[in-house]
Amino acid sequence: MAEKNIPMREALRAALREEMLRDERVFVMGEEVGAWDGTHKVTRGFLDEFGERRVRDTPISEMAIVGAAVGAAMAGLRPVAEIMTINFAFLAFDALINHAAKVRYMFDGQFKVPMVVRAATGWGNQATATHSHTPEPIFAHFPGMYLGCPSTPADAKGMLKAAIRDDNPVLFTEVIALYPKPGLVPDDPDFVLPIGKGDIKRAGKDVTIVTYGRGVEWSLDAAEILAREGISCEVVDVRWLRPLDLPLIFESFKKTNRCVVVEESLPFYSFGSEIAAQLQEHMFDYMDAPIKRVSAMDVPLPYAKEIELMALPDAHKVVAAVKEII
Amino acid sequence: MSDLTKTLTRAELIEVYHQMVLIRRFEEKCKELYNARKIGGVYLHLYNGQEATGVGAIKALKPTDHVITAYRDHGIAIAKGADVKRVMAEMFGKRTGVSGGKGGSMHIADVSVRMWGGYAIVGGHLPLAAGIALKSKYNEDGEVVLCFVGDGATNNGYFHEALNLSAVWDLPVVWLIENNLYGMGTPVSVASGQPELHKRAIAYGMKDFGRVDGMDFFAVYEVAQQAVEYARAHGPALVESITYRYEGHGVSDRIYMKRVEEMQRFQQRDPLIVMENKLREMFPDIEPELAKVEPAVAAIIEEAVRFAEESPVPTAEDLTRHVYA
Numbered sequence: 001m002a003e004k005n006i007p008m009r010e011a012l013r014a015a016l017r018e019e020m021l022r023d024e025r026v027f028v029m030g031e032e033v034g035a036w037d038g039t040h041k042v043t044r045g046f047l048d049e050f051g052e053r054r055v056r057d058t059p060i061s062e063m064a065i066v067g068a069a070v071g072a073a074m075a076g077l078r079p080v081a082e083i084m085t086i087n088f089a090f091l092a093f094d095a096l097i098n099h100a101a102k103v104r105y106m107f108d109g110q111f112k113v114p115m116v117v118r119a120a121t122g123w124g125n126q127a128t129a130t131h132s133h134t135p136e137p138i139f140a141h142f143p144g145m146y147l148g149c150p151s152t153p154a155d156a157k158g159m160l161k162a163a164i165r166d167d168n169p170v171l172f173t174e175v176i177a178l179y180p181k182p183g184l185v186p187d188d189p190d191f192v193l194p195i196g197k198g199d200i201k202r203a204g205k206d207v208t209i210v211t212y213g214r215g216v217e218w219s220l221d222a223a224e225i226l227a228r229e230g231i232s233c234e235v236v237d238v239r240w241l242r243p244l245d246l247p248l249i250f251e252s253f254k255k256t257n258r259c260v261v262v263e264e265s266l267p268f269y270s271f272g273s274e275i276a277a278q279l280q281e282h283m284f285d286y287m288d289a290p291i292k293r294v295s296a297m298d299v300p301l302p303y304a305k306e307i308e309l310m311a312l313p314d315a316h317k318v319v320a321a322v323k324e325i326i
Numbered sequence: 327m328s329d330l331t332k333t334l335t336r337a338e339l340i341e342v343y344h345q346m347v348l349i350r351r352f353e354e355k356c357k358e359l360y361n362a363r364k365i366g367g368v369y370l371h372l373y374n375g376q377e378a379t380g381v382g383a384i385k386a387l388k389p390t391d392h393v394i395t396a397y398r399d400h401g402i403a404i405a406k407g408a409d410v411k412r413v414m415a416e417m418f419g420k421r422t423g424v425s426g427g428k429g430g431s432m433h434i435a436d437v438s439v440r441m442w443g444g445y446a447i448v449g450g451h452l453p454l455a456a457g458i459a460l461k462s463k464y465n466e467d468g469e470v471v472l473c474f475v476g477d478g479a480t481n482n483g484y485f486h487e488a489l490n491l492s493a494v495w496d497l498p499v500v501w502l503i504e505n506n507l508y509g510m511g512t513p514v515s516v517a518s519g520q521p522e523l524h525k526r527a528i529a530y531g532m533k534d535f536g537r538v539d540g541m542d543f544f545a546v547y548e549v550a551q552q553a554v555e556y557a558r559a560h561g562p563a564l565v566e567s568i569t570y571r572y573e574g575h576g577v578s579d580r581i582y583m584k585r586v587e588e589m590q591r592f593q594q595r596d597p598l599i600v601m602e603n604k605l606r607e608m609f610p611d612i613e614p615e616l617a618k619v620e621p622a623v624a625a626i627i628e629e630a631v632r633f634a635e636e637s638p639v640p641t642a643e644d645l646t647r648h649v650y651a
C-alpha cells in the first residue's frame with residue numbers, strides 16, 4: 001500500500017477519521033474539538049463531516065468528559081475523549097483511575113470500557129509549572145488502563161487505531177512538540193500496530209537506550225553523535241508504558257549489557273525507575289554497568305527560558321549518560 | 327448615577343481613569359513585545375476590553391482586602407496596585423519580576439498588595455479564594471476576598487465545590503464572574519445550561535447581585551461596593567459582569583477573527599470611552615486633566631519596559647529555590 005509523508009497531527013487525524021467511518025459507535029468529545037477544529041487541529045473538519053452527534057464540544061469539565069466517556073463506553077459506545085492537555089487530566093484523575101481502570105474488575109467482568117482518552121503532553125516554550133507536565137508514569141501506575149505515547153507519525157496512526165479498536169480503556173498521550181513533525185504513514189485504513197508492542201528505532205550493540213515519546217528524538221540524535229565516536233546505541237521505543245514490552249527491552253539488553261533510560265518526565269518514581277528495577281530484577285547476570293537515567297530535573301518548570309532549558313533533558317545529556325557507562 | 331459612586335472624589339476618578347488607560351496600554355505593549363519575541367512563552371491572555379470590570383470591582387475594596395484571579399491577570403494585578411515595572415519584568419521572565427521570572431504571564435502574584443495571583447488551571451483558584459476567606463472568618467479580621475471567575479470556569483467541579491463551601495461556611499468572598507461571552511471559542515450559551523450565570527447563586531443559597539454592565543466602571547463599582555460590604559457583613563455574594571475581550575484567546579483563535587460585528591458593538595461602549603464621557607458630563611472643565619493621562623501612562627510603560635529589559639535573568643540557583651519552604 002501507498003504511504004504519505006504527513007505530520008503527526010495529520011496521522012492522528014487520519015486514524016481517528018478512518019475509525020469513525022469504520023464504526024458508527026466511535027465518536028469524539030472534548031473542549032474545542034468541534035467548532036474550533038481541536039486545540040491541536042487533530043479533529044479539523046470533523047464537525048462538518050460528522051455533525052454534532054458525533055463531534056461533541058463540551059464545557060470546561062474534565063471530570064465529566066472522562067466520567068461520561070467511561071459511562072458511554074460501559075453502555076456500548078466507543079468514545080474518544082480529548083483532554084486539551086494532559087495537565088488538565090489531573091482534574092479527571094479519579095474518573096480515569098477509580099472508574100475507567102476499575103469497573104471491569106470490580107464488577108467481575110460484567111462491563112468493559114472501550115474508551116480512549118487522548119491528551120496532548122509535554123513541556124517546552126515556557127508553558128510554566130502547571131502546563132508543562134509529562135506525567136505518563138503516574139497514569140501507568142494503575143492496572144486496568146493502557147497507556148500509549150507515539151514517537152512517529154506512523155506509530156501515531158497505528159497505535160491510535162489499535163487503541164480505538166481495543167475493548168480496554170486507553171490513555172493516549174500525544175507529544176505537543178511532535179505534532180508538526182512529518183514522517184511516512186501508510187494509507188491502509190487497517191494499519192493497526194498491536195498494543196504493548198515496542199519498536200527498535202535504531203539497532204546497535206554497545207548500549208541500549210530505552211525511551212518513548214519525545215525521548216526517542218533525543219536518543220536518536222545522541223546515537224548519531226555517539227556513532228561518530230564509534231559507540232553503537234540501540235534505541236528501544238517502548239511505545240506503550242502499559243502494557244510494557246519487557247521482552248523487547250530484555251532482548252536488547254542481553255546483547256548490549258548496558259542501559260540508559262531517557263524520559264521527558266521527572267526522575268522520582270519514574271519510567272526510568274521502573275525500567276532500572278525490571279532490569280536488575282530479571283537481567284542482573286547480564287549487567288555490566290549501572291543503569292543510567294536521563295530525565296527532567298526534580299523541580300517544577302519555571303517560566304524563564306534560561307532556567308527552563310537547564311531543567312530539561314536533551315540529546316547532549318543522553319550522550320553524557322552513555323559515556324558514563326561505556 | 328447613584329449616591330454611592332458620588333463618594334469618589336474628582337482626583338480619585340481621574341486616578342481610576344488613569345489606571346484603566348494604564349492597563350489598556352500595558353496590554354497593547356505586551357502584545358507588541360510578544361510579537362517581537364521579547365516576551366516569550368506560548369500563552370498571553372490580554373485584558374483589553376475588560377478594564378472597567380477589574381478596576382471597578384477592585385476600587386470597591388479596602389487595601390487590606392484580597393484579590394485572586396485566573397491567568398488573564400496582568401490588568402487585575404495592576405489594578406490591585408502591583409508595581410507595573412515588576413509585572414513587566416515578569417512578562418520578560420526576569421529575576422526582578424513579581425514572581426521572580428518563574429511564573430510568567432499567567433502567574434502574576436504580589437502578596438505585598440494582597441494580590442494572590444493568577445492561576446492557569448481553569449477554576450483552580452476558586453477553592454483557594456474560599457480558603458483565604460476562611461482565614462478572615464477564622465480570625466474575624468473583617469477582610470474580604472474578591473475572586474474573579476471566567477464564564478467558562480463556572481462549569482467545572484472547582485466552581486461548584488468552592489461556591490457551595492463558601493455558602494455553608496458563610497465566607498466573606500465575592501465571586502465576580504467576568505462573562506466575556508466565551509471560554510476560548512465556546513459561547514456561554516453552548517457551555518452553560520443556565521446562561522444567566524448570576525443565577526447560579528440561587529442554587530447555593532447565596533446572595534445574587536445580578537448582572538452588571540461590565541463596560542461601565544460606575545456600574546461595576548456600584549454593585550461591587552454592595553457585594554463587598556454584603557460579603558464583609560454576611561457571607562458570599564455573586565456578581566456577573568457582562569464584558570468582552572478584544573483579543574483572541576490565543577494565537578490560534580480563528581473564531582474570534584470572525585466576530586467582527588459583535589466586537590464593534592462592544593467597542594462602541596469601550597470602557598475608556600464610557601469613562602471619559604461620564605467624566606466630561608460630571609466635570610465640564612476636566613479636559614486638561616484627561617489630556618495628561620496618556621503621556622503619563624506612556625512614561626510609566628516606557629520605564630517598565632526599560633526596567634524589564636535591563637533586569638537580570640534568573641540563575642541556576644533560582645531554578646532549585648523555593649521548591650520547599
Ligand SMILES: Cc1ncc(C[n+]2csc(CCOP(=O)(O)OP(=O)(O)O)c2C)c(N)n1
Pocket residue numbers: 031060062084088091398446447448449475476477478479480506508509510575
Ligand atoms: C482545567 C483546565 N481545562 C482547560 C484549560 C484550557 N483553557 C485555558 S483558558 C480556557 C478558557 C477559559 O474561559 P473563561 O473561564 O471564560 O475565561 P476567559 O479566558 O474568557 O477569561 C481553557 C479551556 C485549562 N487551562 N484548565
Ligand SMILES: [Mg+2]
Pocket residue numbers: 476477478504505506507508509510
Ligand atoms: Mg470567558
